Amino acid sequence: MKNIGDTLKRLREENGLTRKEAADKLKKLGIDISDKTLYGYESGRNSANADMFLSLCKIYKCNNIMETFSETVEDILFTNNEWEMVEQYRALDPIGQSHVDSVLDWETTRLSSLKEKDERIAELQAAPATIIELSSHSGSRHLAEYFHDASAGAGIFILGNEAAARIAISDSDWDERTDYVIRVNGDSMEPDYKDGDNVMVSQHMELDYGDIGIFVVNGKAYIKEYGETELISRNPDYPNIIVHEADNIVCMGKVIGKLEGKYEIISN
Known part of the structure; x- marks a missing residue:
């Protein structure tokens, strides 16, 4: 038809x-x-x-x-x-x-x-994140695509096909499920995720209610908690994002952790 x-x-x-x-x-x-x-x-x-x-x-x-x-x-x-x-x-x-x-x-x-x-x-699977191991004085490192930013506030217009850079993650901080890394912008997800944190994201893990994900809503990217009818801000000073029927919303992956150890941002 x-x-x-x-x-x-x-x-x-x-x-x-x-x-x-x-x-x-x-x-x-x-x-x-x-x-x-x-x-x-x-x-x-x-x-x-x-x-x-x-x-x-x-x-x-x-x-x-x-x-x-x-x-x-x-x-x-x-x-x-x-x-x-x-x-x-x-x-x-x-x-x-x-x-x-x-x-x-x-x-x-x-x-x-x-x-x-x-x-x-x-x-994204057709053009997967580049992940390789490099030898260094501090041990092996892993390269992944690095985006900035996902908003913990009013929304950032990003996440097309462009990676702003690559990030080299130390072996001790690496999670093999990571598809890309993205920086948090804003404080609406505090105290769990603060402004400037770099979080690791998996695009192949199932997202359940209560999990933290990266969402693109009408072209703007957010890091939020997945709720039944809204995207939730963990900082009570910020409103949740109510999802309306006409909204274009895409989940770009589940947040599986944030980088606490050593890493290096490498320009493309």
Whole structure:
């Protein structure tokens, strides 16, 4: 099946409509919707229910839905179970339908976030951190990628593919699970992690509630405790980060310790 979000965006643009203009047309059909919700449909973060989908096709003058959205006939066919679910949905009152819509939106967003996380992990695994052993007077050392910074406060815009430097870690302080090292910026995670601390991060360990992780929220990196609905600051003087449905959040790994011994930061 063709990507539904991309196809909806293409149809809108072919009709010369902005998202706001498309939302205004839907409102004339009795459907109250925002241009932000339309963006959610086009980006794949949310899914339009059947009534909304048909209304969009109507204002976009899409007469052949099967040909427009499907590569083959099989893509558009429903199983008996799917037909039964559609019939049950139509039998619900508006409140019931809104509950189902909320669950579908939540699950779609969850899967989209998992996909983004998996893609990021695959990208990092394809270009793993450089870790080698070097001989020195103080014993063997290990090199890993070094980033600065992860915010313990308002957020730092980092963690693309760039490593600011490499860090040479002494054998006694090395943890073989380390994928990269990142510096803490700010004091919202005190007393456990202080401004200027360098923490070791593993990208392959499972993160449970209560663990400390590196998170990128809407393009800004934070070191925070993983909570059920928020990212937690351990310093009570700082607020937690509430995670909203529309936020783009990716976990970049679990913090497994901080460097206490000798290390050397090496410029690229």
